Amino acid sequence: MASLSGLFSSSLKPSKTLSVKALSAPPTRGGDSFSFPHTSKPTHLPLTLSASRSDISHTDAATAAKKELIKDPDALWKRYLDWLYQQKDLGLYLDVSRVGFTDEFVVDMEHRFKAAFKAMDELEKGSIANPDEGRMVGHYWLRNSNLVPKPTLKTLIENTLDSICSFADDIIAGKIKPPSSPRFTQILSVGIGGSALGPQFVAEALAPDNPPLKIRFIDNTDPAGIDHQIAQLGPELASTLVIVISKSGGTPETRNGLLEVQKAFREAGLNFAKQGVAITQENSLLDNTARIEGWLARFPMYDWVGGRTSVMSAVGLLPAALQGIDIREMLSGAAIMDEATRTTSLKNNPAALLAMCWYWASDGVGSKDMVILPYKDSLLLFSRYLQQLVMESLGKEFDLDGNTVNQGLTVYGNKGSTDQHAYIQQLREGVPNFFATFIEVLRDRPPGHDWELEPGVTCGDYLFGMLQGTRSALYANGRESISVTIEEVTPRSVGAIIALYERAVGLYASLVNINAYHQPGVEAGKKAAAEVLALQKRVLSVLNEASCKDPVEPLTLDEIADRCHAPEEIEMIYKIIAHMSANDRVLIAEGSCGSPRSVKVYLGECNVDDMYA
Numbered sequence: 001m002a003s004l005s006g007l008f009s010s011s012l013k014p015s016k017t018l019s020v021k022a023l024s025a026p027p028t029r030g031g032d033s034f035s036f037p038h039t040s041k042p043t044h045l046p047l048t049l050s051a052s053r054s055d056i057s058h059t060d061a062a063t064a065a066k067k068e069l070i071k072d073p074d075a076l077w078k079r080y081l082d083w084l085y086q087q088k089d090l091g092l093y094l095d096v097s098r099v100g101f102t103d104e105f106v107v108d109m110e111h112r113f114k115a116a117f118k119a120m121d122e123l124e125k126g127s128i129a130n131p132d133e134g135r136m137v138g139h140y141w142l143r144n145s146n147l148v149p150k151p152t153l154k155t156l157i158e159n160t161l162d163s164i165c166s167f168a169d170d171i172i173a174g175k176i177k178p179p180s181s182p183r184f185t186q187i188l189s190v191g192i193g194g195s196a197l198g199p200q201f202v203a204e205a206l207a208p209d210n211p212p213l214k215i216r217f218i219d220n221t222d223p224a225g226i227d228h229q230i231a232q233l234g235p236e237l238a239s240t241l242v243i244v245i246s247k248s249g250g251t252p253e254t255r256n257g258l259l260e261v262q263k264a265f266r267e268a269g270l271n272f273a274k275q276g277v278a279i280t281q282e283n284s285l286l287d288n289t290a291r292i293e294g295w296l297a298r299f300p301m302y303d304w305v306g307g308r309t310s311v312m313s314a315v316g317l318l319p320a321a322l323q324g325i326d327i328r329e330m331l332s333g334a335a336i337m338d339e340a341t342r343t344t345s346l347k348n349n350p351a352a353l354l355a356m357c358w359y360w361a362s363d364g365v366g367s368k369d370m371v372i373l374p375y376k377d378s379l380l381l382f383s384r385y386l387q388q389l390v391m392e393s394l395g396k397e398f399d400l401d402g403n404t405v406n407q408g409l410t411v412y413g414n415k416g417s418t419d420q421h422a423y424i425q426q427l428r429e430g431v432p433n434f435f436a437t438f439i440e441v442l443r444d445r446p447p448g449h450d451w452e453l454e455p456g457v458t459c460g461d462y463l464f465g466m467l468q469g470t471r472s473a474l475y476a477n478g479r480e481s482i483s484v485t486i487e488e489v490t491p492r493s494v495g496a497i498i499a500l501y502e503r504a505v506g507l508y509a510s511l512v513n514i515n516a517y518h519q520p521g522v523e524a525g526k527k528a529a530a531e532v533l534a535l536q537k538r539v540l541s542v543l544n545e546a547s548c549k550d551p552v553e554p555l556t557l558d559e560i561a562d563r564c565h566a567p568e569e570i571e572m573i574y575k576i577i578a579h580m581s582a583n584d585r586v587l588i589a590e591g592s593c594g595s596p597r598s599v600k601v602y603l604g605e606c607n608v609d610d611m612y613a
């Protein structure tokens, strides 16, 4: 067998054929493989070969090794103790013992991590870590402003934090109030992606039962969803603080949400500007709108903080503070984790351990999905939050050298034990195309509230039992898992786990040599959406012209496509017409929607000035 360390030193670039695990034991999709690959050196654990379904002897060997492993609690306990990571100040533990990496793999990864740690160090010192966009990457500075490469940024970070705290205090105390109510009671947050997911996760995890202001979100351009949020506010719209969040200040979904909310304010006879707050980059479209219209407040976003890592900027901190969440504690938890994940000792760096396990489990090419299972209702949205953080960061077509790599790591999950009654059946027995991450919270309830619903057993004991049972059952069937344990869900621990995963994503991106901080793929969808809307305007213009004739000239789809000079877009034109007709727009479509060729279309009213042109 080729020397793995030799291969790593000769090529730092990942590739499907050069991944360590692939070399040790090629992944056998659909085969009855057990997770631990064969290597030539002894390791802590019994080893086996991967096997294809047709390879009966390998399958038997795998099954035998699996049974042997399960029967060897001493070896497992030793591995658990060897690898258990603990961050005492945070009360956070990381257990990677149920991931089957070998000693050789760790040695090889230690080499590879040298480059990753160096890149991270340079990033923190202000290198252009996002080369495509020519930007620094500074979310770590938000929780330790002493790290900033320029003194002006330190002042900016500190002043912003102070102004967030005092604005939130004044709103909660009723010193700043809406024109027609004694105080603000609700927050309506309008934003999408990183401008929503962090605030949503933090609210779900940390908002008290009766927060000073309750929060709801518009995070889409779905008109029915927007109507629902506004309807739920009802007369409390008059005491709603609307926070419009957009780093770029030009995201169409967010702009639409804003316009819809402003319309609702107008219809209710309310002055939006007196209740509107913008969080955005200086001089963005949103910033200029808010300034010109004289909104209640504006808070800055920075070009060196990405949307998906913005939860500890004003984006996440302002909504959190308004809900009575201790944001300085969140920042402090993140800062402690940042410090803990700066160490270049792999075994003592929880983010590096996570990145190493992801690499192992998914062959460094995303061959397995990451299932996030928090056993705590309040952490429900963690998987959704991580979906953007991980997938928008790691899902990349090209590496930093321009090679096509189609990297990524799929994330999904919900919460335990709820999922036990949904998809865990497949995880245990179905396609072995994932690894799990259990998020365990030791404290079940606030002190003094627990009771035994059976002698010696509480409700929380059941939750604990379900987590441990699922972890064991998955492992017994060759499914790998990581466990992250925190003592309690607090602002500090939430800040810490966010920081933990941010750093793990950054390190993993270095391991696979990609830019984690841009998202060129999203632009393609945005551009295509804009083209659809432009085509819709052309269709309307063509129809308007035909409908202004006397008599009106109904057009077939072919005729519309021809007159739009877009015959290749006929399917899209059909969809545009079907959508508009379903929404009672000015357009009249005759014929059967089921047979597009029979459809003839004209407008119910003709506009001589052709406002669509």
Ligand SMILES: O=P(O)(O)OC[C@H]1O[C@](O)(CO)[C@@H](O)[C@@H]1O
Pocket (backbone or CB within 6 Å): 192, 193, 194, 195, 245, 246, 247, 248, 249, 250, 251, 254, 307, 308, 392, 519, 522, 523
């Ligand atoms: O905060 P913005 O600029 O409105 O962007 C929202 C989201 O859209 C994206 O740019 C993707 O389109 C995300 O990266 C970002 O979090």
